Amino acid sequence: MADVREAPDSSLAVGRRSGAPGALLRFVTGRPRLNEAVPADYAYLLPAALIVCLFVYYGIYFNIEASLYDWNGLTSDRYFLGAGNYEEIVRDRAFRQSLTNTLIWSVVSVAVLTVLGFLLAVLMSMEIRFKSLISSLIMIPSITATVVVAFLARKIMGGEGGEINQLLQLVGLGGLARAWLAEPATALYALLVAHIWQWTGFSFLLYFAALTLVNREVVEAAVLDGAGFWRSSWDILFPICRSTTFALIILGVIQSLKTFDIVFLTTGGGPGRATEVLSTYLFDKALLESRAGYAAAISIVLVVLALVATVGFLWLQQRKSVDAA
Amino acid sequence: MHLQASPATLRISQGTLLLAGAVFAAPMLVAISVAMRGGGVTNFVTVITDPNMPRFMLNSLIVAGGTIAVVLTSATLAAYAFVALPLRWAQPLLLLLIAPLMIPPASIFLPIFINVRALGLLNTLPAVIGPIAALTIPVMLLLIRSFLMGVPRSILDAAKMDGSNSFQTLRFILLPMMKPILVVSTVWTFLTAWNEYFLPLVFLRRVESQVVSMAPKYFTIDERTPNLGLQFAALLLISVPTLLLFLYFRRHLIRPVTSGAVK
Numbered sequence: 001m002a003d004v005r006e007a008p009d010s011s012l013a014v015g016r017r018s019g020a021p022g023a024l025l026r027f028v029t030g031r032p033r034l035n036e037a038v039p040a041d042y043a044y045l046l047p048a049a050l051i052v053c054l055f056v057y058y059g060i061y062f063n064i065e066a067s068l069y070d071w072n073g074l075t076s077d078r079y080f081l082g083a084g085n086y087e088e089i090v091r092d093r094a095f096r097q098s099l100t101n102t103l104i105w106s107v108v109s110v111a112v113l114t115v116l117g118f119l120l121a122v123l124m125s126m127e128i129r130f131k132s133l134i135s136s137l138i139m140i141p142s143i144t145a146t147v148v149v150a151f152l153a154r155k156i157m158g159g160e161g162g163e164i165n166q167l168l169q170l171v172g173l174g175g176l177a178r179a180w181l182a183e184p185a186t187a188l189y190a191l192l193v194a195h196i197w198q199w200t201g202f203s204f205l206l207y208f209a210a211l212t213l214v215n216r217e218v219v220e221a222a223v224l225d226g227a228g229f230w231r232s233s234w235d236i237l238f239p240i241c242r243s244t245t246f247a248l249i250i251l252g253v254i255q256s257l258k259t260f261d262i263v264f265l266t267t268g269g270g271p272g273r274a275t276e277v278l279s280t281y282l283f284d285k286a287l288l289e290s291r292a293g294y295a296a297a298i299s300i301v302l303v304v305l306a307l308v309a310t311v312g313f314l315w316l317q318q319r320k321s322v323d324a325a
Numbered sequence: 326m327h328l329q330a331s332p333a334t335l336r337i338s339q340g341t342l343l344l345a346g347a348v349f350a351a352p353m354l355v356a357i358s359v360a361m362r363g364g365g366v367t368n369f370v371t372v373i374t375d376p377n378m379p380r381f382m383l384n385s386l387i388v389a390g391g392t393i394a395v396v397l398t399s400a401t402l403a404a405y406a407f408v409a410l411p412l413r414w415a416q417p418l419l420l421l422l423i424a425p426l427m428i429p430p431a432s433i434f435l436p437i438f439i440n441v442r443a444l445g446l447l448n449t450l451p452a453v454i455g456p457i458a459a460l461t462i463p464v465m466l467l468l469i470r471s472f473l474m475g476v477p478r479s480i481l482d483a484a485k486m487d488g489s490n491s492f493q494t495l496r497f498i499l500l501p502m503m504k505p506i507l508v509v510s511t512v513w514t515f516l517t518a519w520n521e522y523f524l525p526l527v528f529l530r531r532v533e534s535q536v537v538s539m540a541p542k543y544f545t546i547d548e549r550t551p552n553l554g555l556q557f558a559a560l561l562l563i564s565v566p567t568l569l570l571f572l573y574f575r576r577h578l579i580r581p582v583t584s585g586a587v588k
Contacts, residue, residue: 048462302431
């Protein structure tokens, strides 16, 4: 009895003493702990925090500041523009083209990688022969350097002597042969094919791992219920793998914003700006055109996009899981 | 788990998977055949005996080794603090350390480049180890943290009762248990550092300081008439270490994904 009577009193007292800021503090820091941390405990965070702050947070701060100036990045003289660089971004057609390409890249790659990865994982969950050989073949491109993928794409999708064109000629579709990476209409999608070839193994691995943990009875019950094999895979297994799908979507969108190597090493953003993405455009502005201030402004836009995408998907995931519960 | 399917479905699936395996393998076979062009196996010998090739390999090994040392040490220490110590502000601090996961390298290279140049560190390997480590720490912190969260609380409490301080608990109780996750983290970090292209491209511009991802460009000689045989021999040779690591650690790489993917 005594405990019950005392509990509300003491919590009230704490509330009165610390007031609203105290409540906010408790909300941010989580539940108060029994034993408090000593300063030495925070020392464990120091190496990681130092490196991350030095390279990432300092870098972002530096870019925010630099983005307010007209500056070549080489000399110390620079002119204050205020929001001038950001206004230019809004009007910049080449920037808009890179943004559109990046969006196409993320939508297509995420959609294809999730569906393909899931399908292959479902097939691989059956009693299949040569399981480890086939899964190794699918996964090896994902551990291969993008340099290798880029040079291969250039060779295989090349106009003359490209293996794709040879294959088309072989099956009598020679009329379709073209320089896949050199034509504006196909270049971006050709690079996407290379990217998907590289990363299917990764999404396959994640789905396969998730499927190995699925309760077998769930699936068998559904099959007995009369749902066909494919139907039950789609209706039951895909929803079960929801957290994997969300992880792949977030990782895929972030990875799209990071896309650089494959474009830089194959088309360099061309023909024209057909394959220009945000990272390659930023690189051009910073190093080739020596417009450090403008490049810094693009960097900030890129960081904000990554932040918005991540927070947005996390929010969506939270809401979905609440709905499902 | 094995999915049950009718014999017909099974046959279709087997066929589809064999086809998929062939499609995924085909470009690699093309790479091998191109690497043989104009000289056969001698292409590989030419590449390996090029005076700069051991240089590239050694530089990449130093970059990978340095990154592994920095990332594993700092990520293990931080993950331990988040799991075992009663930190205040644990949640926001964790967010601060894992947020760089989503930062594109291109968006922070400019300040690093300008400062690295000012410090006279262009063309030195620490100039790439630092940023690669900074962008890899968040992933490894998450991975090691989720492993440590699986360690029973009673083990930590028992260590405390025995009178070990927080560092002794990490060093003598947890570290011996962490071998599997440290192996996985080492392999992943190695792959990340070995395959990295963007940061070496920006920071390592002299031939002596370059790494393996720059090797194919080095053997291009002339952009208009590239020596495809040498180029592809170089591409395959720099892939050998990653391939061996993958085949050797295949099972280990898959297991932590299994435990983490469903949560």
